[in-house]
Amino acid sequence: MSRPEDRAERHKKRMQVRKEIVDAGVAKALEERGVVVLYTGDGKGKTTAAVGTAARALGYGYRVVVAQFIKGAWECGEKNLLGRLPPEQFPLQWHEMGTDFTWETQDFEADRAAARALWDRALAALRDDSVYLVVLDELTYALNYHWLDRDEVLEALSQRPPGQSVVITGRGARQYLKDAADTVTEMRALKHAFDDGIAARKGVEW
Numbered sequence: 584m585s586r587p588e589d590r591a592e593r594h595k596k597r598m599q600v601r602k603e604i605v606d607a608g609v610a611k612a613l614e615e616r617g618v619v620v621l622y623t624g625d626g627k628g629k630t631t632a633a634v635g636t637a638a639r640a641l642g643y644g645y646r647v648v649v650a651q652f653i654k655g656a657w658e659c660g661e662k663n664l665l666g667r668l669p670p671e672q673f674p675l676q677w678h679e680m681g682t683d684f685t686w687e688t689q690d691f692e693a694d695r696a697a698a699r700a701l702w703d704r705a706l707a708a709l710r711d712d713s714v715y716l717v718v719l720d721e722l723t724y725a726l727n728y729h730w731l732d733r734d735e736v737l738e739a740l741s742q743r744p745p746g747q748s749v750v751i752t753g754r755g756a757r758q759y760l761k762d763a764a765d766t767v768t769e770m771r772a773l774k775h776a777f778d779d780g781i782a783a784r785k786g787v788e789w
Contacts, residue, residue, distance in 0.1 A: 617748040618765040619740055623723060623756035626770030627788075633718045633750045634661040640748075641665070641673040645715030648708035649677045650701050652730075652753075653721040660785070678704045691728075698730035712744035723753025723760065737763055 620636070622629040637647045651659075662677055680697045702725070708714045725731045740749060740763055751760065761767050777783060 617743070617746050619763060620748070620750045620766045620768075621756055621760060621764035622750070622752045622768050622770065623754060623761075624768075624770035624772075625754055626772040627775065628770050629752040629754075630661075630720050632768070633720055633752045634665075636750050637675070637716060637718050638665065640716040641668065641675055644672065644674070646674040646713055647676070647716045647718070648705070648714050649675070649718040649720065650705040650708070650722075651677075651679045651720040652698055652701060652725045653680060658785075676708070694728070695730040698725045702731050702736075706739055709739045709743045709747070709749070712747065714744075714747060717743075717747065717749045719749060719751045721753045722751045723756045726757070726760070727755055733759065 622632050634649075637649060640647050665673070665675055666677065668675065678701055680694075680701045705717065705719060708717045722731075722736070726733055726736060737759065743749065751764070756767075
């Protein structure tokens with residue numbers, strides 16, 4: 584059995600090596616600019632991660648614009664909380680498509696019109712250099728259902744102000760969207776309570 588002082592010494596050496604690796608990575612990261620972050624996959628937590636990023640930016644007093652595609656007919660706990668923050672300290676704009684899930688509406692033209700109207704608001708934010716962070720929640724659906732033009736979205740992302748970051752969420756992100764992003768995280772579902780007949784819970788799922 585190894586002595587405590589031996590374990591401590593081995594741990595110290597491992598952490599020294601780890602620190603050298605981390606420091607080298609930090610030293611190479613010299614470019615300062617906004618980034619595009621994509622959360623996709625069939626796992627839970629994409630919107631939660633995006634709203635967490637919005638809260639982080641608001642915590643520094645940065646301007647944040649959230650545009651929620653698909654969602655809008657349901658109550659949203661995150662919006663309930665962030666909407667109560669004093670706007671002079673936490674400058675947040677929260678826009679919604681205002682329709683239900685498309686499998687509920689079953690009306691392509693109405694959904695496309697609502698998505699287009701929301702995109703116009705998001706586009707204004709993507710052209711505004713005073714907006715630090717833009718969240719495009721469930722944008723992948725708007726693209727995959729052909730409510731929005733793919734080339735127009737990609738151009739808006741590429742032409743946004745240099746210091747502005749964008750968070751995109753949604754299942755089924757196509758390769759072109761992954762290519763446009765600087766950071767891509769894919770949420771993978773290993774298990775979900777809903778699959779076992781457990782209803783979505785207020786304050787946990789929405």
